[in-house]
Amino acid sequence: MRNVNITIDGIKTSVPGNYTILEAAKAVNIFIPTLCYLRDVNEIGCCRMCLVETKGGKALQAACVTPVAEGMEIYTHSPKVVEARKVNLELILSNHVTRCQTCSRSWTSCELQTLANKLGVEAVRFEGEATKHTQDIGVSIVRDNNKCILCRRCVSVCKNVQTVGVIDAIGRGFHTEIGSPFDRKLADTPCVNCGQCVNVCPVGALHEKTDTDVVWNALNDPELHVVVQTAPAVRAALGESFGMPIGTAVTGKMVTALRMIGFDKVFDTDTAADLTIMEESNELIDRVRSGGKLPMITSCSPGWIKFCEHYFPEYLDNLSTCKSPHMMFGSIIKTYYAKKAGIDPSKIFTVSVMPCTAKKFEAKRPEMEVDGLRDVDAVITTRELASMIYDIGIDFPNLPDDVFDDPFGIASGAGVIFGTTGGVMEAALRTATDILSGSSTDNIEYEEIRGFEGIKVAECTVGEVRLRAAVAHGLGNARKLLNQIKAGELEVDFIEIMACPNGCINGGGQPIQSSDIRNWSNVSQRRAEALYSEDRNMYVRKSHNNPAVKRLYKDYLGMAGGTLSHKLLHTHYHEREKYPEID
Amino acid sequence: MANECNGCEQALAMEKALDEVIARYKDTKGPLIPVLHEAQAIYGYLPFEVQLRIAEGLDLPLADVYGVVSFYTGFTTKPKGKYRISVCMGTACYVKGAEAILDKFTTTLGINVGDCTEDGKFSLDACRCVGACGLAPVVMINDDVYGNVIPENVENILKNYEEA
Known part of the structure; x- marks a missing residue:
C-alpha cells in the first residue's frame, strides 16, 4: 500500500x-x-x-x-x-443507568466511565425520559439493557465472528434496544452461551450469571466437602484482575488463594485434560482402525457443542463422546476420589473455575450426572474467582506459591496447553503417535497448529497410519471448516474446535481487557505464551505419561474406553431446534 | 404455517408463493427488504413463522430479519383488519389534534394502536405524514381519505364500513 x-x-x-x-x-x-x-x-x-x-x-x-x-x-x-x-x-x-457503585464493571473495566473521566464530563446537562428494560437472566449470561449504550459490539461479535447472530438492534430511534427476535430470551434462541458478547461489552450490560453465592453457601456448610478444580486458561489470566501484567502465569498463587477461600481440596483440571486425551486418543485410534465415523471432532468446548447441536446436527456422530475435562473430573471426584478418601459422595460439592460461560450451561445439562449425583455442582468464571478473592481481602499479587493437592495435582504439559487453540490437538497427537507407534516418539511441539490462524491443518504419519488434523477456533471459523469438509474441499481425520476466538484463553469468562488494550496489542498471544512456557518447563509433557492418570486407570478405570470409562466419562448429544416453540 | 388451518390449501399456496419470492431474490444484492414487502403482501403481516422461513431461505440470522421488520413502520408482525385505519400523526395533523382522533378510535373500537379488532374487521395504526397536510388532520381507511376530521366524526366514518 x-x-x-x-x-x-x-x-x-x-x-x-x-x-x-x-x-x-x-x-x-x-x-x-x-x-x-x-x-x-x-x-x-x-x-x-x-x-x-x-x-x-x-x-x-x-x-x-x-x-x-x-x-x-x-x-x-x-x-x-x-x-x-x-x-x-x-x-x-443521559440514558444510562448510572448505578456505578454496584456495577461489576465500574471499578475495573467500564469504558464509559473511563471515557467520561478522560473527557472531563463533570455533569450531564440533559435530563429527560429514559428507556426501561427488564433483565434477561439465563443460566450463563445476564443481559441488562438499562446499561446498554447501543455500541453493537455484542451484535458484531455474535453475528460476524461467531456466526451465531441471535441478537441485533431491535426497533428504532430512542426505543432501539439490543435483543433477540420477538423479544425472546437468549435461552429461547440458538445462543451457545460462549460469552464473547460479555467480553466485548464496554459497560455492564452483559455479564455472566454469577454463582459465587452458591459456592460460598457450600463452603459455609460444615456437612459438605467442597472440591475445586481450575481450568488451564484460568492461571494465564487471573492475575490481570489484580493488576498483574497480561501473560503472567499465577498457578501457585491461585492455589494458595483457593485454600485461603476454604476449599477442602484444590485440584487441577489439567489432570482431567490428560484423562480426556487418554479417552479421546483411544476413541480416535479405534475409529481409524475400525472404520468408524470420521473426522472425529473434539468435544471439550461446550459452546461448540451447542453450536453443533443447533447448526450442524449432521455432525453429531462425529463428535467425540468424551465429556469435557472438568465434567470427567467431576464424576471421578464423586466416584474414585470419594471411595479413596472415604467420603460419602452425596456430601461432596464440586466447583469448577473456568474461563468460560458456556460451562455453566454444560454443567446443568440433564445427562451430566452419574447415579443421580451431578458431576459438577457449580461453575464460576475466572472473573468470579477474582471477585471471591477480593471478597475476603486476599492480597493476591503478594501470595506465596502452593501446589495442587494429591491425588490429582499432577498434570502433564499436554494438559496445560488445552487452554489455547491447537492445544487439545497437540496434546492428542503427542499421545496418539506414541500409541500408534508403540514407542515414545520425539514429536512434542507441533508448530503448524500453534498460533492464531483461523483454520490450521497438520499431518503426521506413524507407520502405515496417516493422521490428518485440522484446528478451528471461533465459531465462524468452525462453520467455515465444516462447510469445506462438507463440500469435499478438505479431508481430515481429526478436528479440534474451540468456540472462542483464540481458544479458552480468550474465553467468555476471562478478565475483561478494555478496547484501549485490545485494539493495540494481542492479549491472547501473551496469555497463550504463559501456557506454552509452563508446558516447556514440565517434566512430563505427554498425557499418557502422567503418573496420576496411569494410577487412575490401574486402580479404578481399567482401560481407556472401557465399560467404566463409558459410564463415567462419556456422554451423548442431541439435535436442538433453533427457535423452539414457547408459550 | 401462520394460518390456523395448518396444511389447508390456502396456507400451502401462501407458503409456495413465499418460497418463490425467496428463490427469486436469493442471489440478488440486498434481498431482504423486497422479500419482506412481498411476503407482507402475501400474508398481510409478518409473523414469526414467516420471518423464520425468510431467514432460513436467505441464509440470514433471524435477528437480522426481525431487526429490519421492527425498524420500519411499514412492516407489521400483527395481522391487519379488512379495513386498515391510519391516523396521520405527521406534524401538521398532530398540531391540528390528531391525537384526540386516535384516542377516539381506540375507545370506539376497543383496541390499542397497532392492533386489530377480534372480528378482523378494523385495524388501527398511527402513520407518518401522508402528504395531505392541507386537509389536516387526516385519516385514511384503506384507500379512502378523510380530511378535517374531528373526534365527533369518528363514529360516522366507521358507519361507512358497516356491512349488510
Missing part, C-alpha cells in the same frame, strides 16, 4: 494509504477516544466519540472508519471536536 502525506494536529507524517485516521493518529502517539470501536470486531463509527475535524471537510468525521487521504489535515482536539464529543457522551450518559 502506498503511503500518503498527512498532517495531524500540526504533525506532518506519512502513513500507509489504507490507514484510518484513528490508526494514523495512533502512529504519531495521539490518542483519539473511542467507544464502539473494537478492532476487527466492530468498526462501524456509530458512537461518534472519535469525531475529528478535517480541513475543508463539511462535517466532523468518525476517525475509526474514515481512511486517510493525500494532503489531509486533521485536527483531533479542536474546540469544535472536544465539544461535540462531550455532548455526545452526555447524551449517551
Whole structure:
C-alpha cells in the first residue's frame, strides 16, 4: 500500500494509504477516544466519540472508519471536536443507568466511565425520559439493557465472528434496544452461551450469571466437602484482575488463594485434560482402525457443542463422546476420589473455575450426572474467582506459591496447553503417535497448529497410519471448516474446535481487557505464551505419561474406553431446534 | 404455517408463493427488504413463522430479519383488519389534534394502536405524514381519505364500513 502525506494536529507524517485516521493518529502517539470501536470486531463509527475535524471537510468525521487521504489535515482536539464529543457522551450518559457503585464493571473495566473521566464530563446537562428494560437472566449470561449504550459490539461479535447472530438492534430511534427476535430470551434462541458478547461489552450490560453465592453457601456448610478444580486458561489470566501484567502465569498463587477461600481440596483440571486425551486418543485410534465415523471432532468446548447441536446436527456422530475435562473430573471426584478418601459422595460439592460461560450451561445439562449425583455442582468464571478473592481481602499479587493437592495435582504439559487453540490437538497427537507407534516418539511441539490462524491443518504419519488434523477456533471459523469438509474441499481425520476466538484463553469468562488494550496489542498471544512456557518447563509433557492418570486407570478405570470409562466419562448429544416453540 | 388451518390449501399456496419470492431474490444484492414487502403482501403481516422461513431461505440470522421488520413502520408482525385505519400523526395533523382522533378510535373500537379488532374487521395504526397536510388532520381507511376530521366524526366514518 502506498503511503500518503498527512498532517495531524500540526504533525506532518506519512502513513500507509489504507490507514484510518484513528490508526494514523495512533502512529504519531495521539490518542483519539473511542467507544464502539473494537478492532476487527466492530468498526462501524456509530458512537461518534472519535469525531475529528478535517480541513475543508463539511462535517466532523468518525476517525475509526474514515481512511486517510493525500494532503489531509486533521485536527483531533479542536474546540469544535472536544465539544461535540462531550455532548455526545452526555447524551449517551443521559440514558444510562448510572448505578456505578454496584456495577461489576465500574471499578475495573467500564469504558464509559473511563471515557467520561478522560473527557472531563463533570455533569450531564440533559435530563429527560429514559428507556426501561427488564433483565434477561439465563443460566450463563445476564443481559441488562438499562446499561446498554447501543455500541453493537455484542451484535458484531455474535453475528460476524461467531456466526451465531441471535441478537441485533431491535426497533428504532430512542426505543432501539439490543435483543433477540420477538423479544425472546437468549435461552429461547440458538445462543451457545460462549460469552464473547460479555467480553466485548464496554459497560455492564452483559455479564455472566454469577454463582459465587452458591459456592460460598457450600463452603459455609460444615456437612459438605467442597472440591475445586481450575481450568488451564484460568492461571494465564487471573492475575490481570489484580493488576498483574497480561501473560503472567499465577498457578501457585491461585492455589494458595483457593485454600485461603476454604476449599477442602484444590485440584487441577489439567489432570482431567490428560484423562480426556487418554479417552479421546483411544476413541480416535479405534475409529481409524475400525472404520468408524470420521473426522472425529473434539468435544471439550461446550459452546461448540451447542453450536453443533443447533447448526450442524449432521455432525453429531462425529463428535467425540468424551465429556469435557472438568465434567470427567467431576464424576471421578464423586466416584474414585470419594471411595479413596472415604467420603460419602452425596456430601461432596464440586466447583469448577473456568474461563468460560458456556460451562455453566454444560454443567446443568440433564445427562451430566452419574447415579443421580451431578458431576459438577457449580461453575464460576475466572472473573468470579477474582471477585471471591477480593471478597475476603486476599492480597493476591503478594501470595506465596502452593501446589495442587494429591491425588490429582499432577498434570502433564499436554494438559496445560488445552487452554489455547491447537492445544487439545497437540496434546492428542503427542499421545496418539506414541500409541500408534508403540514407542515414545520425539514429536512434542507441533508448530503448524500453534498460533492464531483461523483454520490450521497438520499431518503426521506413524507407520502405515496417516493422521490428518485440522484446528478451528471461533465459531465462524468452525462453520467455515465444516462447510469445506462438507463440500469435499478438505479431508481430515481429526478436528479440534474451540468456540472462542483464540481458544479458552480468550474465553467468555476471562478478565475483561478494555478496547484501549485490545485494539493495540494481542492479549491472547501473551496469555497463550504463559501456557506454552509452563508446558516447556514440565517434566512430563505427554498425557499418557502422567503418573496420576496411569494410577487412575490401574486402580479404578481399567482401560481407556472401557465399560467404566463409558459410564463415567462419556456422554451423548442431541439435535436442538433453533427457535423452539414457547408459550 | 401462520394460518390456523395448518396444511389447508390456502396456507400451502401462501407458503409456495413465499418460497418463490425467496428463490427469486436469493442471489440478488440486498434481498431482504423486497422479500419482506412481498411476503407482507402475501400474508398481510409478518409473523414469526414467516420471518423464520425468510431467514432460513436467505441464509440470514433471524435477528437480522426481525431487526429490519421492527425498524420500519411499514412492516407489521400483527395481522391487519379488512379495513386498515391510519391516523396521520405527521406534524401538521398532530398540531391540528390528531391525537384526540386516535384516542377516539381506540375507545370506539376497543383496541390499542397497532392492533386489530377480534372480528378482523378494523385495524388501527398511527402513520407518518401522508402528504395531505392541507386537509389536516387526516385519516385514511384503506384507500379512502378523510380530511378535517374531528373526534365527533369518528363514529360516522366507521358507519361507512358497516356491512349488510
